[in-house]
Amino acid sequence: MRTEPAAYEPGTVLYDTAAAKVGEYRGRSGARVMLRPLGGGREWEAEPAALRPATDRERLGASLRAANARTFATPAAPGEPDRPPLPVPGCDPCAWLAERREAARAAFDHSAVTDANVLLRQHRRKEHEG
Numbered sequence: 789m790r791t792e793p794a795a796y797e798p799g800t801v802l803y804d805t806a807a808a809k810v811g812e813y814r815g816r817s818g819a820r821v822m823l824r825p826l827g828g829g830r831e832w833e834a835e836p837a838a839l840r841p842a843t844d845r846e847r848l849g850a851s852l853r854a855a856n857a858r859t860f861a862t863p864a865a866p867g868e869p870d871r872p873p874l875p876v877p878g879c880d881p882c883a884w885l886a887e888r889r890e891a892a893r894a895a896f897d898h899s900a901v902t903d904a905n906v907l908l909r910q911h912r913r914k915e916h917e918g
Contacts, residue, residue, distance in 0.1 A: 796839075801826065801847050806838040810850035827854025873908045876916050885911060 796802065800813040804823060811823030811832070820833040826847075842850070872889065875882030885908040892900030 801842045802839045803842040803846050804834045810842045810846050826850040872905050
């Protein structure tokens with residue numbers, strides 16, 4: 789006797805044991821179901837019997853992989869604030885600010901890292917781009 793697999797609500801995070809992947813339940817497609825990777829991507833079909841609710845660890849891992857993929861897939865444009873500014877070769881103030889930033893980074897002083905980045909951007913704008 790075959791039992792019908794559990795009915796899931798759209799958006800439920802499931803683990804496909806056959807594909808060894810975590811996906812968000814989208815709906816049925818005939819006898820199969822459609823899953824979409826967390827964070828978006830190409831959907832895939834899965835056998836309902838091969839599905840189970842994802843554990844917290846599986847859900848977190850899939851979410852982190854999706855966030856990392858988004859981060860690495862969209863490179864920042866030159867001069868964007870989330871990228872640290874580069875010192876101009878041969879400029880002593882640039883080199884001093886870059887060393888200050890690296891010392892702060894080594895000490896895990898994120899506030900000082902930000903301060904050094906701001907000062908280096910200001911210096912570059914004033915002395916090298918104007």
